[in-house]
Amino acid sequence: MTINVGIYLYDKVEILDFAGPFEVFSTASRVNARRSQESDNLFNVFTVAEDTNPLFARGGLQIIPAYSISEHPEINLLIIPGGIITDELTKNHIISWIITSSNIANITGSVCTGAFLLAKAGLLKSKAATTHWEDINDLRSMFPDIKIKKNVRWVDEGSVVTAAGISAGIDMSLHLISRVTNKDLAILTAKQMEFEWTINP
Amino acid sequence: MTINVGIYLYDKVEILDFAGPFEVFSTASRVNARRSQESDNLFNVFTVAEDTNPLFARGGLQIIPAYSISEHPEINLLIIPGGIITDELTKNHIISWIITSSNIANITGSVCTGAFLLAKAGLLKSKAATTHWEDINDLRSMFPDIKIKKNVRWVDEGSVVTAAGISAGIDMSLHLISRVTNKDLAILTAKQMEFEWTINP
Numbered sequence: 001m002t003i004n005v006g007i008y009l010y011d012k013v014e015i016l017d018f019a020g021p022f023e024v025f026s027t028a029s030r031v032n033a034r035r036s037q038e039s040d041n042l043f044n045v046f047t048v049a050e051d052t053n054p055l056f057a058r059g060g061l062q063i064i065p066a067y068s069i070s071e072h073p074e075i076n077l078l079i080i081p082g083g084i085i086t087d088e089l090t091k092n093h094i095i096s097w098i099i100t101s102s103n104i105a106n107i108t109g110s111v112c113t114g115a116f117l118l119a120k121a122g123l124l125k126s127k128a129a130t131t132h133w134e135d136i137n138d139l140r141s142m143f144p145d146i147k148i149k150k151n152v153r154w155v156d157e158g159s160v161v162t163a164a165g166i167s168a169g170i171d172m173s174l175h176l177i178s179r180v181t182n183k184d185l186a187i188l189t190a191k192q193m194e195f196e197w198t199i200n201p
Numbered sequence: 202m203t204i205n206v207g208i209y210l211y212d213k214v215e216i217l218d219f220a221g222p223f224e225v226f227s228t229a230s231r232v233n234a235r236r237s238q239e240s241d242n243l244f245n246v247f248t249v250a251e252d253t254n255p256l257f258a259r260g261g262l263q264i265i266p267a268y269s270i271s272e273h274p275e276i277n278l279l280i281i282p283g284g285i286i287t288d289e290l291t292k293n294h295i296i297s298w299i300i301t302s303s304n305i306a307n308i309t310g311s312v313c314t315g316a317f318l319l320a321k322a323g324l325l326k327s328k329a330a331t332t333h334w335e336d337i338n339d340l341r342s343m344f345p346d347i348k349i350k351k352n353v354r355w356v357d358e359g360s361v362v363t364a365a366g367i368s369a370g371i372d373m374s375l376h377l378i379s380r381v382t383n384k385d386l387a388i389l390t391a392k393q394m395e396f397e398w399t400i401n402p
Binding site for chain 2: 014015016019020022023026027045046047054058059060061062063064065066132133134164165166167168170192193194195196198
């Protein structure tokens with residue numbers, strides 16, 4: 001069984017917000033393949049953007065997205081990273097794509113200000129959620145029906161999971177691996193990345 | 202004063218090995234600009250590769266390098282990330298470029314198996330160094346004159362600094378910020394990234 005992990009990219013996406021989850025899921029695949037002698041495809045990780053033209057992440061890293069929102073493999077695990085999301089919030093076709101894709105996906109996760117895009121898509125309505133500590137107040141005032149949680153690495157609402165800022169996306173991704181496979185694999189993945197996994201208290 | 206941070210990329214570079222330092226230095230610039238009301242350019246972070254053709258990081262992320270090794274801005278801080286370095290170790294022109302660039306740079310840092318490239322370039326001769334826990338024995342047998350350190354996040358030998366595996370590159374980059382600017386900025390950068398900075402004991 002291969003789980004397709006689709007990571008949404010856009011101009012001025014925060015680098016670690018998408019690179020953290022990308023690293024976690026692709027490392028987990030390698031660790032799992034070595035451990036179980038299976039082929040290297042527990043997770044198939046790929047990027048999806050508005051189109052496949054090169055884009056610039058925040059800070060200037062230039063990336064070529066693997067797929068466009070109009071043509072990509074079915075996504076089982078959808079990750080929406082944060083960054084400068086001002087433009088994305090105004091794009092109705094992107095919000096529609098998030099709605100459609102999250103309906104098909106088993107789990108939709110956001111990192112940092114990616115939570116604003118989930119909120120705009122209606123995915124956080126009356127749910128608990130978190131975002132970067134600096135954006136908590138904005139999220140609350142823009143979407144007053146969200147139950148905002150502070151000082152947590154992630155909030156798991158079943159089909160929707162939101163992470164705190166930037167590096168918390170790594171902790172959330174390890175949690176998702178624990179949820180969809182097993183905790184052993186998440187712990188081995190963190191060890192392989194030499195990452196100290198911060199689990200919610 | 203702007204410090205040019207050049208990050209070397211190659212096919213099958215480990216994503217977090219380069220994305221971690223890229224995030225740290227570009228976030229530090231933003232944090233510094235906000236704090237000091239200076240313009241946003243304490244660090245100018247860019248990627249350099251053999252040429253500027255698109256390349257694939259390990260796991261399949263496609264990147265367009267900003268510069269080639271034959272034409273790039275002067276590098277003050279050179280970062281060599283890890284990944285599948287087998288091919289790179291055999292490329293004499295890459296090893297020569299690392300030697301030349303590290304002579305010009307104030308500090309050369311490696312992440313994970315990037316240490317093998319520094320060793321091949323002669324930068325670790327009779328120095329202390331570290332790498333990913335899984336590669337410690339290989340580094341020792343290939344380069345017996347290196348004083349290998351285990352269970353540290355990074356080893357600082359002045360002009361050459363080596364980090365342990367994957368996410369330890371984030372800790373090392375925060376250390377480098379502390380060294381070339383001040384510890385306050387490193388702490389604020391970690392806070393902005395919601396990253397728990399692991400400092401060497």
